[in-house]
Amino acid sequence: MTEALSGEDVAKQIGERFPNAVTDFDETAVFIRGEDVLDVARFLKEAPGLEFDYLTSITAVDYSEHFEVVYHLTSIKNNHSIVLKVRCYDRDNPRLPSVVSLWQGADFQEREVYDLMGIAFDGHPNLKRIFLWHGFAGHPLRKDFQGNV
């Protein structure tokens, strides 16, 4: 069974390298600042002892006052996992750095988050809608989306 690392331990390791990146942590997750996503992700992927070589999923949650993008990371090598969470407070133009350069699997999942939640990923090679069609009005998983039936 894959061991879920404690958020506190991982937050401590990230904090030693990037003192300002971690904003919060709980039992299973580490909360980090949006602008540090790529650096922290690279650290988590490459640091000895962590080596999160597999991105299980990216998803996003709309809490009305902010968006939360959730990264589930797994290390196949060390058989452990962690959840990385990033909050975006800019509702009109939420942006995050893309992690496609680290994990190829992020490609379609970032497109999905962009399509349904409207969060743009800087540095994504092909950021466009994946489920809905080009020109669809709005992002339907946002809480303030009005159906256009």
Place this chain on the structure above:
Amino acid sequence: MEIVERPYSSDELDAIEAAEIEALRKASREPYPDPIEWSEEDIERNVVISSVDHLIDWCRRFSVWPVNCGLACCAFEMIGLAASRFDISRFGMELFRASPRQADLLLVAGTLTWKMAPALKRIYDQMPEPKWVVAMGSCAISGGPFRDSYSVVNGVNLILPVDVYIPGCPPRPEALMHGLILLHQKISKETVLKKR
């Protein structure tokens, strides 16, 4: 071998697809009326050709080839119907065609989304006459549990004229079989003289 440059970029293809979907959405406000001329009994039937009708309808009725069109979970019931336990080859229908050009029946099994709608319409347009459409399951009938969704077509009859509706979520193969028997009855009342 000479490499032919693609005529459209991927962005242009996206724009073309989107224009097609939007045009279909705009054109599909009202459902197609169900084709029910046959129910006006035999008034229009000519005595001279009635036996021809009988023969041709008999042939058509027992060789309805469905096109392979499973859109969602209803497809499993359709597959179950085709497999040995329920076995629609008893009705001469076991040939699920991969090509619409060889099929008579469009069995819409599952949820139709707007992104899929132009493709379904194209499949229907490619089928040769005479052709019939069965809407299987609540999604195909009315959008079902996804009726208020942003991406689901509220009933296949917005896109195509539907001959038989089979309710259920999903309908059991027995229900599907019942619907197909009703379709057979409908076919048996058609006349070759009248264009559908």
